[in-house]
Amino acid sequence: MSARMLFADERGEIFDHPSLSLMGRLGPSGRPLPDEELIPLPDGTKLFAMPGRYPSGWDPVSSAAVVLDSIAWEGRRVRPQAVCAFLPPGYARTYLPATALGEEHPDLPLWAYAAVGWKEGKFWAAGVRVDETDHWNPEHYDDRDLIPLVRQKRDHSSNRLLEHLERCALHYHCLAAKNLFYGRWECPLPVSPVCNADCAGCLSLQTGGTVPASHERLNFLPTADELVEIAVPHLETAPEAVVSFGQGCEGEPLLQAPLIAEVIRRIRRQTSKGIIHINTNASRPEGVAQLCEAGLGSMRVSLNSCRDDYYHRYYRPRGYELSDVTASLKTASDRGIFTSVNLITFPGFTDQPAELSSLINLIETTRLSMLQWKNLNMDPDLYVDLMGPDWEEPLGIRRAIGEVRRRFPALILGYFNRPKEVVEKKLSGPR
Ligand code: SF4
Structure with missing residues (x-):
């Protein structure tokens, strides 16, 4: 039935x-x-x-x-x-x-x-x-355990970023912020109050004003001391430790590239453990080069489309082009950094033949390490309107995933950023 x-x-x-x-x-x-x-x-x-x-x-x-x-x-x-x-x-x-x-x-x-x-x-x-990792599982997140851990950390610090992340963990239920207080896995390092794009589905700032943003955007520029104070203990002690610039509660981290480069250098003088990661729109290849030279371990780039017109319709970039995004991916790959694309997926759009072939071209030309399938958080009717009138008959998301897997057997497919062991294994194997 x-x-x-x-x-x-x-x-x-x-x-x-x-x-x-x-x-x-x-x-x-x-x-x-x-x-x-x-x-x-x-x-x-x-x-x-x-x-x-x-x-x-x-x-x-x-x-x-x-x-x-x-x-x-x-x-x-x-x-x-x-x-x-x-x-x-x-x-x-x-x-x-x-x-x-x-x-x-x-x-x-x-x-x-x-x-x-x-x-x-x-x-x-x-x-x-699309990912067997179970770090999201609700059984790992019980606020009755979390609240005392938050208090413990906050009582010993006047760090403004810690205060911000407390709100993310307890009010917005951000799993990454919760991980900081649990002392495990991926921990956020939000850094940028500003952005050079105006994504229609931006979680931290809605300029159109018809729906609320999901998070309150960071409203100050943290100091290097504040960032290092959070990152080092996490990298030193957390299992599968990742610290990540670029979060749902901020703007674009590459706009703070000199600060991040300084933070990475200071972290790496204190510990070699874990991965230092950035989630980014990859609008500035020269900023990416600066971070790679400082010791960045992995970079994830969000994209709704690998085609210019459709990228512009959603991202509404200010002062950069999709070609800068692909240049950033190549810059990182050329320097031996683990790169992934956070593909903002929309059934019927992402799986159109032309979209899939431009994705395949991007994977090839940038020598991508990983592809993450992320669901677009947005009213479906608004997104359909935004993408305009021309839609091809789609393959279906399952077939599109299968086609990418067939074309690129060594590409990691998933949803979550990866810890150091996976990154190092991937970078030492076939690309
Ligand atoms: S790049 Fe990120 S922070 Fe900037 S508008 Fe888009 S979703 Fe928001």
Whole structure:
């Protein structure tokens, strides 16, 4: 039996429809969603009702899509809302929810909306696991353990960055910030209050003003002392230690390249352990060269598209081009640095043949070490509008991932940044 379509009533209570099957959407177009695309909901998935969006389902009798804009349900008339899933880190969504806009439809906040249905007594979502690392697993994050650890660290310091990261950990539930206080894995080093892009889905600053940013952006420039004071103990003692410049709560770290270079040199005078990493838009190849020379270990570059026009539509860069981004990747690869692309994935866009072939070209020409599949956090209708009217028939996200794997067997595919052991092994093996 095919998965059933879900809908929510005005209070957000969720029901499965008695006859309509689940549909999904790739880019602008809805279609029946094959069962092979569905996985049982992973732990940590959130379900949302989508205000101002009616669900579309597939009627198997008439073989046609049906927009459910009203239903008689349990003795009352219901104006249904579409339902979607937000998958936890480590999973790429493969289909968007199939919806139709109501007369009033507020722009949706910055989450990654995936299709979800009901089958065999449980929820199923359209997604695929892309990373076996389980560092995101909710069982590793219990605020009852965390709060005393935060207090302990903060009581002994007047570091402004620590204060900022306390808010990230306890208020915004940033997993990387939590890791700092737990003393493990990847720890954030936000550094830049400013940016030279204006991404439509930027988590730390929304210039359009129709949806709120998800994080409060860092509002001061930390000193080298403040950064080193956080980084060194983490690198010295944390298992699988990574310290990362470039976070969801800041602007573009490369705009602070001289400061970061000084910090890297000071860290490396004190410890050789762990990886010093940067998440960046890679807009400044000369800044990347400076950081590599100082001792940067790995660099991850975010991209929504490897094609100029579509990159510009989303990033709205100020004073740089996509060619600078690829030059930065080459600069880092040429200096023996582990490079990855954080591919901001959108079902129906990322998996178009032209998009995939430009991605393949980028992997080849930059000698990339890793590709990370990250779901775009943005209202799907806004992104479709932003990308314009020309959409090719997509391959499907699963096939696109399979094609990259087939073309580049040595490329690491995943979701999370990698620790030193993996970085060193990769750099000593085939590229
Ligand atoms: S590059 Fe990063 S910080 Fe800058 S606008 Fe884009 S998402 Fe925001």
